[in-house]
Amino acid sequence: MLKNILVLFSGLLFGCGLIVSGMADVDNVIGFLDIFGNWQPNLILVMAGALVTTAIGYQFIFKKSKPLYSEHYHLPKKKQIDAPLVIGASCFGVGWGLVGYCPGPAIASLGNLDVQTLLFVFAMFFGMMVSHQLQKVAFNDEN
Amino acid sequence: MQTYYPALFGGILIGLSALLLMFSIGRIAGISGISFTAIQSLTRRPKTSHWRWYFLAGLILATLITQFVFELPIPTIDRTSPVIIVAGLLVGFGTHLGSGCTSGHGICGISRLSIRSITATGIFMLVAMITVYITQYIV
Numbered sequence: 001m002l003k004n005i006l007v008l009f010s011g012l013l014f015g016c017g018l019i020v021s022g023m024a025d026v027d028n029v030i031g032f033l034d035i036f037g038n039w040q041p042n043l044i045l046v047m048a049g050a051l052v053t054t055a056i057g058y059q060f061i062f063k064k065s066k067p068l069y070s071e072h073y074h075l076p077k078k079k080q081i082d083a084p085l086v087i088g089a090s091c092f093g094v095g096w097g098l099v100g101y102c103p104g105p106a107i108a109s110l111g112n113l114d115v116q117t118l119l120f121v122f123a124m125f126f127g128m129m130v131s132h133q134l135q136k137v138a139f140n141d142e143n
Numbered sequence: 144m145q146t147y148y149p150a151l152f153g154g155i156l157i158g159l160s161a162l163l164l165m166f167s168i169g170r171i172a173g174i175s176g177i178s179f180t181a182i183q184s185l186t187r188r189p190k191t192s193h194w195r196w197y198f199l200a201g202l203i204l205a206t207l208i209t210q211f212v213f214e215l216p217i218p219t220i221d222r223t224s225p226v227i228i229v230a231g232l233l234v235g236f237g238t239h240l241g242s243g244c245t246s247g248h249g250i251c252g253i254s255r256l257s258i259r260s261i262t263a264t265g266i267f268m269l270v271a272m273i274t275v276y277i278t279q280y281i282v
């Protein structure tokens with residue numbers, strides 16, 4: 001139970017971070033991405049603050065052999081840069097630039113109970129499923 | 144200058160969230176992966192995704208609570224529905240295919256010095272900037 005409370009609290013912290021920082025506001029995000037025009041650079045500090053905190057904290061955490069409530073750390077095993085990574089990141093970039101929502105702020109903003117966010121999140125899950133099915137087909141072809 | 148402090152403070156909160164998730168259950172705070180696996184688990188047995196729902200609940204609760212307490216105006220998105228749908232599809236497709244988004248690659252991955260995450264973040268930031276340029280100044 002404590003495990004679930006900690007995870008819920010982690011989600012709350014993440015959501016509060018998005019709101020406080022301005023990342024949850026799509027106009028802010030578009031302003032940040034608008035480097036060739038009226039650039040608003042303040043969101044760099046969201047990335048910087050999160051990166052420095054996480055990078056330092058991870059060093060201490062990984063000194064422990066395992067997490068509190070799991071047998072091991074679940075880290076990605078892939079190391080190579082491959083086509084799916086590059087194509088995926090590019091598609092994501094276009095979608096992010098079109099509206100200003102990346103997955104975190106989009107899901108957190110479901111709490112605004114507005115139709116536009118709901119529409120975005122539905123489309124997002126549909127896009128994820130399309131990629132999932134495509135990769136399944138591609139993977140089966142290789143075998 | 145004062146607009147920089149909330150951004151920095153919010154960023155630190157996001158970092159602390161990522162640390163808490165790694166410390167407690169050894170997981171990367173990558174929202175695209177967490178949300179997709181949570182949705183996927185609805186049709187699977189046994190269901191091993193409870194923690195993902197707790198995390199997502201916290202994420203949405205944060206907005207619900209701040210909306211309720213501060214009665215902020217609901218931000219509107221100045222885009223037509225077709226644009227929102229296309230953008231959502233691309234974000235979903237791209238983050239799944241590319242194994243991560245701003246949180247998983249941009250924060251958790253880069254802070255582990257993952258080459259894949261550094262590459263992905265560079266690409267999606269640059270492409271997003273070009274997309275904004277094209278949509279704001281050309282089309």
